[in-house]
Structures are given as structure tokens and as C-alpha cells.
């Protein structure tokens with residue numbers, strides 16, 4: 260596996276194929292349960308979804324009253340996300356800013372968001388640097404949710420569908436979040452529902468300083 264397998268061009272190709280082969284199923288894929296769970300406990304504010312893909316979480320957040328910035332480097336994924344949002348009406352669509360950007364360097368406005376979610380995004384560079392950059396977008400009192408599919412199943416030692424990717428692990432995120440600034444709410448690996456697909460690293464933290 261090489262880093263090139265997860266670059267912009269490759270993701271464009273993946274999204275194009277996914278939409279061609281099963282576009283309806285992709286468009287109807289439900290929002291992520293961790294994100295729903297976290298957001299359901301918060302008052303709507305400003306949210307960032309970093310690596311938003313087909314936009315299910317961003318659209319759910321907007322429908323729940325959040326103002327959302329949704330970033331991805333795949334124009335194809337963003338096109339589907341935008342048209343899905345538009346199909347839900349001007350009020351929902353108008354609350355989402357779809358941003359075509361590369362999370363390898365894209366940085367959120369410092370302290371600009373009450374919720375920053377980053378779900379299943381492959382990290383091409385330094386993981387601590389990436390986590391710190393995303394965390395920098397969280398306002399005081401705001402929440403950070405980072406979720407990463409782990410490449411090896413800790414129970415069996417077998418590779419998972421995320422093999423070859425670098426996604427955030429629990430220690431990666433916890434190691435960056437200074438205890439004087441962050442209160443950890445969740446920091447654990449959770450087994451995925453699909454047999455043989457291993458675990459997710461899930462970290463939820465509130466910025467207190």
C-alpha cells in the first residue's frame with residue numbers, strides 16, 4: 260500500500276465508481292451513529308465535518324439546526340452531498356457550506372466551531388499534527404469527535420477493510436489533547452457491527468480551556 264492509494268485522484272475515482280454502481284444506496288446511507296449520538300446531546304451551533312464524503316452527517320446536522328462547514332477533497336462526493344441537501348429544501352441546504360479542500364493542509368478557523376467531527380479520514384501526513392489542526396477549530400465549550408477505523412482487528416490480528424490506511428487511533432488523539440484544555444468524554448476502541456471489520460477508535464472531548 261502506498262500513500263497514493265488515498266490521494267485526491269483515487270478518492271475521486273472511488274466516489275465516481277460508487278455513484279455509478281450503487282448511487283442510490285450511497286445517497287441513502289444513514290448518518291454515522293457516533294456523530295448522531297454526540298450531536299443529539301448538544302445545542303445546535305456551528306459545526307465542521309472534516310472529510311464529509313456524501314454529506315449524510317452534515318445534512319443531518321443542518322436539518323437539526325446547525326450551521327455546517329463540510330470539507331472534502333472529492334468534487335464528486337461534494338456534488339452528491341450538495342444535491343441531496345438541495346432536495347431537502349432551501350432552509351437545510353442554506354445552512355451548509357460545502358468546501359472543496361485538502362485536509363492535508365486545510366485548517367479550520369481557530370475556535371470557529373462548537374462541534375468538529377472527523378470520521379474515517381485517512382491521514383496522509385503526521386497524525387498528531389492533523390489532530391491538533393482539527394482540534395484547533397473547536398471553540399471553548401465545544402466538542403471534538405474523532406473516529407478512525409483501525410487497520411488490524413485487535414482480537415484476531417487480521418487486517419480489516421481499513422488495512423493500509425492511517426486513520427486516527429485513540430492514543431494519537433489523546434496524546435495531543437492537553438488535559439488543561441480538554442476534558443475527555445470518550446476515548447476507547449469500539450467493535451464494529453459488521454463481523455470481521457475490527458474496531459473503531461472513538462474519541463470525544465470537550466474544550467474547557
Ligand SMILES: C[S@@+](CC[C@H](N)C(=O)[O-])C[C@H]1O[C@@H](n2cnc3c(N)ncnc32)[C@H](O)[C@@H]1O
Pocket residue numbers: 265270271291309310311312313330331332333336360361362363377378379380381383
Ligand atoms: C471513508 S470516507 C468517510 C466519509 C464520511 N466521513 C463518512 O463517515 O461517511 C473518507 C472521506 O475523506 C475524504 N478525504 C480523504 N482524504 C482527504 C483529504 N486529504 N482532504 C479532504 N478529504 C479527504 C474522502 O474523499 C472521503 O470522502
